[in-house]
Amino acid sequence: MADYEIADLSLADAGRNKINWNEGDMPVLLGIRERFRKERPLKGLRISVCLHITAKTAALMRTLAAGGAEVVLVASNPLSTQDDVAASLVMHDEIPVYGVRGESLDTFRSHINVALDVKPHVLCDDGADLTSALLQRGLNAGVMPMGATEETTAGVKRFKAMEAQGVLPFPVIAVNQSLTKHMFDNRYGTGQSAIDGIIRATNLLLAGRTIVVAGYGWCGRGVAARAAGLGALVVVTEVDPVKALEAAMDGYRVMPMLDAVRIADIIVAVTGNRTVVGPEHLAELKDGCVLANAGHFNVEVDVAALEALAVRIEQPRTHVTSYVHADGRKFHLLGEGRLVNLVAGEGHPPAVMDMSFANQALASEMLARNASTMAKIVHTLPQSFDTMIASIKLQAMGIRYDVLTTEQDTYLHSWQEGT
Numbered sequence: 054m055a056d057y058e059i060a061d062l063s064l065a066d067a068g069r070n071k072i073n074w075n076e077g078d079m080p081v082l083l084g085i086r087e088r089f090r091k092e093r094p095l096k097g098l099r100i101s102v103c104l105h106i107t108a109k110t111a112a113l114m115r116t117l118a119a120g121g122a123e124v125v126l127v128a129s130n131p132l133s134t135q136d137d138v139a140a141s142l143v144m145h146d147e148i149p150v151y152g153v154r155g156e157s158l159d160t161f162r163s164h165i166n167v168a169l170d171v172k173p174h175v176l177c178d179d180g181a182d183l184t185s186a187l188l189q190r191g192l193n194a195g196v197m198p199m200g201a202t203e204e205t206t207a208g209v210k211r212f213k214a215m216e217a218q219g220v221l222p223f224p225v226i227a228v229n230q231s232l233t234k235h236m237f238d239n240r241y242g243t244g245q246s247a248i249d250g251i252i253r254a255t256n257l258l259l260a261g262r263t264i265v266v267a268g269y270g271w272c273g274r275g276v277a278a279r280a281a282g283l284g285a286l287v288v289v290t291e292v293d294p295v296k297a298l299e300a301a302m303d304g305y306r307v308m309p310m311l312d313a314v315r316i317a318d319i320i321v322a323v324t325g326n327r328t329v330v331g332p333e334h335l336a337e338l339k340d341g342c343v344l345a346n347a348g349h350f351n352v353e354v355d356v357a358a359l360e361a362l363a364v365r366i367e368q369p370r371t372h373v374t375s376y377v378h379a380d381g382r383k384f385h386l387l388g389e390g391r392l393v394n395l396v397a398g399e400g401h402p403p404a405v406m407d408m409s410f411a412n413q414a415l416a417s418e419m420l421a422r423n424a425s426t427m428a429k430i431v432h433t434l435p436q437s438f439d440t441m442i443a444s445i446k447l448q449a450m451g452i453r454y455d456v457l458t459t460e461q462d463t464y465l466h467s468w469q470e471g472t
């Protein structure tokens with residue numbers, strides 16, 4: 054059996070059921086797995102994967118292993134690990150896994166170190182934690198990975214910062230930037246699963262309640278749309294005038310956070326930024342407000358400020374921490390301010406992770422074949438991959454669509470013919 058540090062091996066069979074159920078809605082990734090099994094494009098590569106340890110990630114791990122890679126999985130968040138899935142990967146797939154739901158930050162960091170100590174050829178990052186830790190260790194050219202892939206918006210920002218500062222040591226493929234990733238995972242995945250996490254944690258009725266969505270990017274659009282669909286009154290806060298205008302024309306009220314906190318029943322921060330709900334907002338926050346974060350890192354809601362103003366802290370339900378202010382107001386923080394969809398729910402539905410992880414698998418294959426000739430910058434996958442992934446997904450969904458006639462194709466590539 055593989056090396057591991059997980060919660061409980063006896064959960065393995067429950068985990069296998071969960072993984073198999075999720076794979077039932079991941080036809081694109083399973084198709085790639087079949088090809089990988091025949092072609093073995095990742096043979097001889099060690100890939101260290103730092104992702105949320107969920108059933109969907111397990112499907113990716115099985116796919117990378119089918120491609121011939123030696124894989125290690127470590128948690129990308131201390132609170133998102135599904136312990137049954139971790140157990141199943143160790144027991145039934147012989148994949149080394151390091152992650153325990155609720156692990157301390159020290160343990161989390163020690164697992165990141167395990168992923169680097171195996172001297173991986175490829176890093177599969179989520180939030181750039183592996184690469185950031187590698188750079189902070191000091192680089193050793195002898196054991197330099199050939200490249201990395203990045204799963205999320207927050208990580209792409211960090212990789213772009215490394216590129217701008219000239220410290221990016223290898224090519225990085227920003228999987229998040231593929232259309233078949235962010236248009237579906239960030240929008241429909243976060244849209245559904247963040248609302249699902251809030252409901253699982255609180256059992257609140259959203260209809261008629263005011264929900265404030267901070268950030269109207271790919272994730273924010275999804276969260277706002279799904280909240281509106283459940284009858285909530287949606288308010289959007291933004292710092293980008295174009296996105297603020299888009300939110301207004303999509304039919305939502307737009308206002309500064311300082312105004313929004315006075316009417317908010319629920320706030321969901323999904324900006325990728327820090328201190329979106331900070332001390333000045335807490336001073337004005339409506340009694341009973343529920344605070345949730347769906348952005349990658351746990352810095353969007355200022356938890357330290359919440360703690361500082363509390364005269365009492367209560368735990369009324371799993372995943373709900375209530376902070377009682379001296380003036381009697383009570384605020385409810387979900388999932389310790391970490392990703393609400395993964396802490397209080399199961400994360401994104403497999404139907405969207407199918408496409409995200411199809412992109413991940415193809416990105417690893419691209420590095421395996423081309424890393425030595427790729428510039429040490431942040432790359433995106435070719436658009437032809439999006440077309441292929443979307444076509445397979447549509448086919449699996451039983452949806453047919455039109456194709457251009459030769460006449461139409463010629464017209465679209467010409468300039469002579471007008472009115």
Ligand SMILES: NC(=O)c1ccc[n+]([C@@H]2O[C@H](COP(=O)([O-])OP(=O)(O)OC[C@H]3O[C@@H](n4cnc5c(N)ncnc54)[C@H](O)[C@@H]3O)[C@@H](O)[C@H]2O)c1
Binds near residue numbers: 238269271324394
């Ligand atoms: N919960 C999940 O499972 C999940 C999934 C995908 C991405 N993410 C994370 O969610 C975050 C957002 O991702 P995205 O793809 O929507 O990014 P995005 O860049 O498309 O959108 C972020 C938006 O937030 C706005 N913003 C920044 N600072 C703000 C502030 N102080 N107040 C209000 N708005 C502000 C930006 O202008 C931008 O429009 C990232 O951290 C990303 O990694 C989470």
